[in-house]
Amino acid sequence: MITFLHSLGVVVAWAGLFYKLRALRQNPRDPALAALCAVFALSGMSFFVSLPPVWARLDELTGIPNIAALVAQSCVLSLVVGQQVVLTYWARPPERARRLVRWQLTFCALSLAALIALFCLLTPTVQRLKGFTLYYVHDPYYIAYLSLYIGVYLIGEANVFRVCWGYSRVAGRTWLRRGLRVIAVGAFVTLGYGAVRAGNILGTVFDFDLSAWEDVAWLCGDLGSAVTLVGWTLPGWGPRVAAAGHWMTAYRRHRRLYPLWAALHAAVPTIALAPARGAFADRLVLRQMEFRLYRRVIEIRDGQLALRAHHDPAAAERARHEALAAGMPEDDVRAHVEAVRIRSALASKAEGRAAAADGTTPADPPVARNDLSDEAVWLVRVATAFAALPASAAHNGGDGAGAGSGDDGVQVEVMRRQSADGG
The missing domain is CATH 1.20.1070.10 (Rhodopsin 7-helix transmembrane proteins)
Structure with missing residues (x-):
């Protein structure tokens, strides 16, 4: 020794x-x-x-x-x-x-x-x-x-x-x-x-x-x-090690937000400040990661605002009941509901209809987020829930069936797995 x-x-x-x-x-x-x-x-x-x-x-x-x-x-x-x-x-x-x-x-x-x-x-x-x-x-x-x-x-x-x-x-x-x-x-x-x-x-x-x-x-x-x-x-x-750690965190969050951002960008191309990249090209982006991460957060929020007229309160409420029945933690319930709301709005826009004619959104307790970093953390949770949704969730806002009809078992299992993984 x-x-x-x-x-x-x-x-x-x-x-x-x-x-x-x-x-x-x-x-x-x-x-x-x-x-x-x-x-x-x-x-x-x-x-x-x-x-x-x-x-x-x-x-x-x-x-x-x-x-x-x-x-x-x-x-x-x-x-x-x-x-x-x-x-x-x-x-x-x-x-x-x-x-x-x-x-x-x-x-x-x-x-x-x-x-x-x-x-x-x-x-x-x-x-x-x-x-x-x-x-x-x-x-x-x-x-x-x-x-x-x-x-x-x-x-x-x-x-x-x-x-x-x-x-x-x-x-x-x-x-x-x-x-x-x-x-x-x-x-x-x-x-x-x-x-x-x-x-x-x-x-x-x-x-x-x-x-x-x-x-x-x-x-x-x-x-x-x-x-x-x-x-x-x-x-x-x-400070250099800390900066490298910040870069790694920003890069990881930037990548995890890509599926959600890509879905919103496909529906609302005007949200992007820079031309869209494919998934592989997005992985190769290494410079100005904190700026790119915050830009992606802003663009996701812009996309959600652009889809506001297509939100379906009923689909979000069904998602809430299903998540609570699955025993998910409160934060995961919120993320799952927001993910379903985005997916149903995307489906409604793709079909050319406004799910909420009055432009209102379902009542949902706001999630406290103090700054852009907190916002990025929250949206990563939403993006994870969004990626875990089964394909049937896209139609929740259309016919009143969706996950509640034939895919209850799959939906509950997905939500349980998401909860176990921390969202």
């Missing part, structure tokens, strides 16, 4: 680095962006050298057992400070931020020097690809080494959590707010790693053992770090 988590961290970190490098090339003078790129690079390096094959190979090349531990933990300590640098540049005026960053970098350099010195005093002669901390935690030099490392780690990650969660409450942009919250959640999870490592140190003093929590420590550290890295990039790619 640990190898998998390290590998996941490598992929997330270096993917984020390549993503941010594109932005850095466009704005090379942005110190916060440069620091963030360094955070991604250091994170990827810490995960990479922690992989057992890389760990063993690095030891072999340098001749220093467990040198990979020092490299990985030095990268982690540096990236924790790097995150503070990013937040400093984001939160303070440039001149004040530069002064504070100099102190942060000086602290980082001194901490790294102390870490290296303590590692040299430790002289770890036994290679430990797994359980390095547990093996050396009783060495006094390693206790000092780990105390320094975990102290910086816990303070840094706690500050990232505090600052990012606080800023997320006042961030104006939606995806920036979400990104900050994801960073905060990831930083909070990584505190679990720091808590277990602090427990390893305290266990040598108070005589308790946290070796059973080793997998939990790595899960918190690696998974929390990966989540944090995702959060740093989320404001950039999040």
Whole structure:
């Protein structure tokens, strides 16, 4: 599991680095962006050298057992400070931020020097690809080494959590707010790693053992770090993913409205703003989907208005009774009734007669729809009910028989299936 988590961290970190490098090339003078790129690079390096094959190979090349531990933990300590640098540049005026960053970098350099010195005093002669901390935690030099490392780690990650969660409450942009919250959640999870490592140190003093929590420590550290890295990039790619989701939704609704729209367009060609397309050509329309969807909604409503004189209140009332008898939910009843009303009006127009001479429509409680998006959702439900109608429903308004005479069983089964499928 640990190898998998390290590998996941490598992929997330270096993917984020390549993503941010594109932005850095466009704005090379942005110190916060440069620091963030360094955070991604250091994170990827810490995960990479922690992989057992890389760990063993690095030891072999340098001749220093467990040198990979020092490299990985030095990268982690540096990236924790790097995150503070990013937040400093984001939160303070440039001149004040530069002064504070100099102190942060000086602290980082001194901490790294102390870490290296303590590692040299430790002289770890036994290679430990797994359980390095547990093996050396009783060495006094390693206790000092780990105390320094975990102290910086816990303070840094706690500050990232505090600052990012606080800023997320006042961030104006939606995806920036979400990104900050994801960073905060990831930083909070990584505190679990720091808590277990602090427990390893305290266990040598108070005589308790946290070796059973080793997998939990790595899960918190690696998974929390990966989540944090995702959060740093989320404001950039999040809106694009959301836009793709909106496009997919619009495309799917546009396609599901086609049968209803095509039937209305065949009866009232003037409703279409653009020339009509066949079903296959309609599937190939990929651009301006939201505009096309709303245009289709408007054209369907225009078609219904044009057929108003052909509506048959009796056919709609029969459809209502049949739907209620079939046990359909209220919204599905409304959609089914509207679909039958459209089908009967189309049949009446095709036969050249006006089913409702006074131009009235059957009384039907209005469906609350706040905007065009709600209207599109409702018409998709109607279009689904329209497509599910048996052929006999087209004649409901003509002879007073229709679905109520010979096709009751089929009609009820269709309505039940429509209700089960959610309309």
